[in-house]
Amino acid sequence: MKRLITAILTVVALLSFGQSEPTMTWPQEITTKNGIATVYQPQLEELDGVRLSGRAAISYKENGSDEMEFGAFWFESTLEANKEERIAIIENVKVIQLNFPAIEDEEKLERARAGLESEMNGRDMATSYDLLLGSLADADQELVMEGQINNDSPQIYFRNEPTVLVSIDGEPVVKQTDDKKLSYVVNSPFFIVKENKSGKHYLKGGEYWHSSSDPEIGWTPDTSIPRDIASF
Structure with missing residues (x-):
């Protein structure tokens, strides 16, 4: 279990966006001495003023194991945008929630969450401002699509004898x-x-x-x- 928590912190420590390389490819695979951790592309959810929120997924596979553990965390942060250079800097990250099924102990989970938050703060995390705006636009579109999905159960017709359903496309013309x-x-x-x-x-x-x-x-x-x- 310590290896898993350590792997999470190692992943975050390596997850920094340098000013000279504002874009990254995803997922990011990080090899540690105990296994391989993978950070998947963060999914941005909302930008309210300068407050940026989102979520990200993490997976971890220990050396010698065929099983991969998956987790996710939700975060809020402050966004500082340099519109002339088209660079966005993410600061003051707060990990609101960390879910990792492999960690059942609430105290260990809280330590992992706090460690994750601590490692993310104090680092200059820069990314492309245009890519960030594009991700937010995609998130807005997902919300629109979710609102258009009708999950109501369909009407079911049942008969105990051979039957034909006479269909009309809308109101009869x-x-x-x-x-x-x-x-x-x-x-x-x-x-x-x-x-x-x-x-x-x-x-x-x-x-x-x-x-x-x-x-x-x-x-x-x-x-x-x-x-x-x-x-x-």
């Missing part, structure tokens, strides 16, 4: 024949026609006909089909 005796639905793969005089609807499926006075209620088999509908 109806057109009349030239003599205005019949009306038919154009936005359905099924042949649905109404006799305007009687108001009765007819549905043909394969060789069989069905009729209904109200299609929303249901259909019943019918062999007495008006000639003008059967020949339509």
Whole structure:
């Protein structure tokens, strides 16, 4: 367990953005004497004034082990932007939360969190200002997309006998024949026609006909089909 905590701190100690190299490739793999730790690209979440918040993932694989442990931390920081040089400097980092399933002891987890925060502070962490803005724009777009996702359960239709679901693409779009005796639905793969005089609807499926006075209620088999509908 000490190795894991030490690895986390070592990763953060090496995770500095030098002024001469404001961009980095991700993920960053760091080899320690006990294993390999990987820091994945931080996901920026919000920039409120100069307060920047985000989260990042960490994984660790100990030497001789086939298992990889994964963790994540959430942080807040202060952003100082040099818009002329297009460089953003991240300062005053506060690790709000650290989750690492391999650390079950709350005291050890808190020490790891505090150590992570301590190592990140006091270092000049610079990155491309334009890339940072791009990451924030992506985060905003994700929030918009999340708001558009409908997680409501679909309506399920169940019958205990052979059944065909008659589908219409949206509200029925109806057109009349030239003599205005019949009306038919154009936005359905099924042949649905109404006799305007009687108001009765007819549905043909394969060789069989069905009729209904109200299609929303249901259909019943019918062999007495008006000639003008059967020949339509």
